[in-house]
Amino acid sequence: MAMTHKSATNDGARGRKQKAVDPHKLKIGRVIKKAREAAGWTQAELAKQIGVTAGAIGQWEIGYSNLGRSTLMAVSKALDLPLEGLLDGPSKEAGVPSGVKGHLNLDQVLIDEARQSGVEVEAELGRHLRNLVADARAKQWLKENREALADANAFLARYGLWSDGKRQF
Numbered sequence: 382m383a384m385t386h387k388s389a390t391n392d393g394a395r396g397r398k399q400k401a402v403d404p405h406k407l408k409i410g411r412v413i414k415k416a417r418e419a420a421g422w423t424q425a426e427l428a429k430q431i432g433v434t435a436g437a438i439g440q441w442e443i444g445y446s447n448l449g450r451s452t453l454m455a456v457s458k459a460l461d462l463p464l465e466g467l468l469d470g471p472s473k474e475a476g477v478p479s480g481v482k483g484h485l486n487l488d489q490v491l492i493d494e495a496r497q498s499g500v501e502v503e504a505e506l507g508r509h510l511r512n513l514v515a516d517a518r519a520k521q522w523l524k525e526n527r528e529a530l531a532d533a534n535a536f537l538a539r540y541g542l543w544s545d546g547k548r549q550f
Contacts, residue, residue: 407444414442416460431455
């Protein structure tokens with residue numbers, strides 16, 4: 382019996398050849414995965430929303446399977462992602478939800494109660510989010526520049542450039 386070597390395209394366990402992945406399918410799959418993760422959904426949750434199996438979602442995300450037109454439209458609607466964003470692939474806005482609905486796990490009862498109490502929910506969330514982002518940016522800047530600030534403080538202290546000798550950045 383002659384020995385044969387399996388090629389790199391064979392599935393070693395079963396001896397089947399693997400399908401080549403279409404780059405266009407892979408690009409669409411990556412956009413779907415990014416948008417799904419941004420929405421905080423599992424593959425199973427997205428599958429339930431559009432009436433397919435979680436396995437189908439997984440196959441799309443790795444570029445292994447085609448999506449039909451109606452399925453593309455269902456995915457687009459479920460993820461609140463423009464159809465062009467799915468088909469054109471990643472751009473600076475790909476995978477970024479155009480709205481909040483369906484993308485955050487918010488307590489709808491609490492939102493309704495806040496609105497009934499006169500709270501402008503969107504404005505308050507926006508204001509709070511801007512503050513959180515500003516704080517995060519400041520912390521990141523400090524983290525990235527801590528060594529430079531320490532050097533500047535040492536320089537100023539070494540040369541007595543502070544009148545009280547206590548001020549530091």
